[in-house]
Amino acid sequence: MSYERRGMILLTRKAEFSSAHYYWNDAWTAEENVRVFGKCANKNGHGHNYTLEVTVAGEVDPVSGFVVDLKELKEILEREVVSVYDHRHLNLEVPEFAGRVPTTENIAIAIWERLEGKIPHARLHRVRVYEMPELFADYYGER
């Protein structure tokens, strides 16, 4: 996470999607799921308006003055994330959550995995997912 090279810029693009989900671990009893996940364990699901912030790091192109073409970044977010998540049930319709609880943390990690290596001329720096304005998760690709 160090940017000693001259001209390194962090650039952030937002996108929004609205999705349904619930929290459930099949390895546990119903009582255990309710104890750990509370009202999020309602298997009929509930939903949120998510806000996604994708931050990329890169050097400014001397000709275009861009780090990345924002229109291209917008299209990548639309294709890789929004078109898959928006107005969908994350547990039932998005493959990475078949075996993974769709918490805000796991959504941020899954979006990182969807975007990694797909943004030309820049490096993925941070994925931030707001489940609501008062709750958000950040992932920097750390393992």
Next chain:
Amino acid sequence: METSIPQTAPKAYLSRRYRLSASHRLHSDAFSEEKNRAVYGKCANPYGHGHNYVVEVTLGGRVSPTTGMVCGLGELDRFAQTNLLARFDHMNLNTLAEFRDAVSTTENFTIEVYRIFERFAGAKIERVRIEETSNNSFEYSGRATGEAKLV
């Protein structure tokens, strides 16, 4: 909630925002009245004033493969209710023990909140950010010197 999270699990950061309203007055006994007025301006007015603070806490940790979480949100909210909101909401900061020997600036408030969340057992506090107004915010990452850890 869980004791064994594999070392290969991804590390993420969870941030939660809490709101509290409190009064304070910026005044240092080490300064003369004139000096207090010069340094703190209208914040030194004798009867105090108040803010709607937004306290944003960021916790870091490996995401549990079974819960998908850095820490339990209920556990975090209960901790914040007891140790942050019940202690500071609708209080005069200057009357509290935490500010007996420290000016109740939002810098000092931010450091105090960081120290409080260091006692939270569910995950490691990484950063506290407090918005005093929509124009002023303060961050502390527990470091004496150097740049903030998170960008």
